[in-house]
Amino acid sequence: MSAQDTQNTLGPNEMAALVASHIAPGSYVNLGIGRPTKVSDHLTAEQGITLHTENGMLGMGPAAHGDDVDPDLINAGKIPVTELPGASYFHHADSFAMMRGGHLDVCVLGAFQVSATGDLANWSTGAPDAIPAVGGAMDLAIGAKATWVMMQLFSKDGAAKLVPQLSYPVTGLGCVTRVYTEVAVFGLNEAEPGVVTVHSTHGIGFDELAERLDVPLVQA
Amino acid sequence: MAPRIATDPADAVAGIADGSTVLIGGFGNAGQPMELIDALLTSGATDLTVVNNNAGQADEGLALLIKERRVSKIICSFPRQSDSWHFDAAYRAGEIELELVPQGNLAERLRAAGAGIGAFYTPTGYGTELAAGKETRNIDGKDYVLEYPLHADVALIKAHTADTLGNLVYRKTARNFGPVMAAAAAQTIVQVDSVVAVGGLDPEAVVTPGLYVNTLVEVAA
Numbered sequence: 497m498s499a500q501d502t503q504n505t506l507g508p509n510e511m512a513a514l515v516a517s518h519i520a521p522g523s524y525v526n527l528g529i530g531r532p533t534k535v536s537d538h539l540t541a542e543q544g545i546t547l548h549t550e551n552g553m554l555g556m557g558p559a560a561h562g563d564d565v566d567p568d569l570i571n572a573g574k575i576p577v578t579e580l581p582g583a584s585y586f587h588h589a590d591s592f593a594m595m596r597g598g599h600l601d602v603c604v605l606g607a608f609q610v611s612a613t614g615d616l617a618n619w620s621t622g623a624p625d626a627i628p629a630v631g632g633a634m635d636l637a638i639g640a641k642a643t644w645v646m647m648q649l650f651s652k653d654g655a656a657k658l659v660p661q662l663s664y665p666v667t668g669l670g671c672v673t674r675v676y677t678e679v680a681v682f683g684l685n686e687a688e689p690g691v692v693t694v695h696s697t698h699g700i701g702f703d704e705l706a707e708r709l710d711v712p713l714v715q716a
Numbered sequence: 717m718a719p720r721i722a723t724d725p726a727d728a729v730a731g732i733a734d735g736s737t738v739l740i741g742g743f744g745n746a747g748q749p750m751e752l753i754d755a756l757l758t759s760g761a762t763d764l765t766v767v768n769n770n771a772g773q774a775d776e777g778l779a780l781l782i783k784e785r786r787v788s789k790i791i792c793s794f795p796r797q798s799d800s801w802h803f804d805a806a807y808r809a810g811e812i813e814l815e816l817v818p819q820g821n822l823a824e825r826l827r828a829a830g831a832g833i834g835a836f837y838t839p840t841g842y843g844t845e846l847a848a849g850k851e852t853r854n855i856d857g858k859d860y861v862l863e864y865p866l867h868a869d870v871a872l873i874k875a876h877t878a879d880t881l882g883n884l885v886y887r888k889t890a891r892n893f894g895p896v897m898a899a900a901a902a903q904t905i906v907q908v909d910s911v912v913a914v915g916g917l918d919p920e921a922v923v924t925p926g927l928y929v930n931t932l933v934e935v936a937a
Contacts, residue, residue: 549889550819550820551743551746551889551892552743552889552891552892553888553889566888567745567746567890568746568747568887568888568889568890569746569888569889570743570744570746570889571889574743574744574745574746579888585886585888585889585891586891587823587891587892587893587894587895587896587923588743588769588819588820588822588823588892588893588896589823589824589826589827589895589896591823592819592820592823592824593820593824595820596820596838596839596840626796627795627796627803627804627807627808628795628796628814628816629793629794629795629796629797629816630793630794630816630817630818630819630846631793631794631818631819632793632818632819632820633818634818634820634821634840634841634844634846635818635819635820635821635840638839638840638842639820639840665844665845666843666844666845667844668842668843668844669842669843669859
């Protein structure tokens with residue numbers, strides 16, 4: 497997968513579909529709040545993926561509506577959800593032990609920034625007047641066998657969020673293995689430590705990407 | 717010893733002293749023992765240190781304890797929510813102390829307290845500002861932060877059903893912090909939808925054994 501499409505960037509749904517298609521059949525997966533939640537819309541029954549929600553459930557189903565809403569059955573974003581056949585419940589310490597212990601295959605998270613070596617910033621912008629809140633971000637970042645990020649690569653002012661070194665507060669060090677963005681899919685630390693592998697591009701060519709990013713890139 | 721069966725939530729929380737550390741179960745509103753919190757508010761207990769995943773939602777439960785300035789310190793993972801206005805106001809006024817703990821570390825610190833663990837090394841938070849000043853250690857090539865157990869005077873939790881021996885069954889994701897908080901506190905006070913006779917629960921389905929429970933109160937769902 498080193499496809500170059502110089503015409504079309506990925507929209508949020510296309511990005512979610514691409515992530516979903518890359519999750520191995522039978523995986524246990526945690527989808528973070530925000531953009532990653534959309535991935536569940538694109539998982540197929542044939543993939544047999546089991547979703548974990550860190551407030552204490554495996555086998556989470558889609559969002560609940562109408563009569564299916566049960567205040568005792570919510571996800572990590574506190575949204576009412578449903579349970580699928582084969583679901584299980586457990587307490588919080590078990591839920592995070594499951595994650596920290598490396599029993600989940602993939603965790604997909606949003607990010608403010610990712611460094612070329614896989615450091616993640618997604619819990620705080622460091623704004624002095626903000627009320628700090630971390631939730632499970634730091635546990636999620638370092639727990640799963642693979643941590644993938646979904647984010648816009650370029651902000652509105654053109655600044656890249658894949659950077660040589662984080663300027664936002666750290667969530668976890670060296671934890672991100674793959675980054676899905678609107679213009680490219682990146683693998684981190686694959687070729688060698690600190691070198692970013694470009695697996696595919698969307699609406700941009702490799703050369704332009706290399707020009708706009710301040711990190712060492714190689715083509716897959 | 718079998719737990720005391722309180723007559724109502726006010727009776728259940730009657731012994732909670734000013735200055736207590738109180739664990740409050742729940743993740744958002746799921747599993748939050750609303751009636752026990754309301755009774756704690758009415759009791760007048762103040763200068764409390766509260767441990768909960770959040771810092772109260774809207775105008776009920778923990779949010780009201782904070783609004784009335786009964787909570788001098790909160791230990792939690794995620795205080796900032798769209799409807800956490802009472803916490804936001806207290807925090808910005810400098811009238812509540814916040815100890816921010818990653819969610820999994822919060823759960824494990826409670827578990828450690830109940831399990832008699834002196835401290836533990838966790839990879840969560842290593843290299844972040846939430847681990848600043850904490851002891852760290854490299855074990856087999858991986859970096860860890862030393863975290864201490866979180867003991868408490870009282871736990872207020874909610875379960876679905878209890879028998880009169882205090883054995884507890886929870887319901888769906890409302891289980892969340894209940895089992896670890898029940899074990900971490902010196903006194904555990906539980907509100908349940910219903911109390912059944914001994915023999916009324918399948919022993920295989922019991923999640924929290926009655927030995928962790930000191931006081932039970934039935935609050936009709």
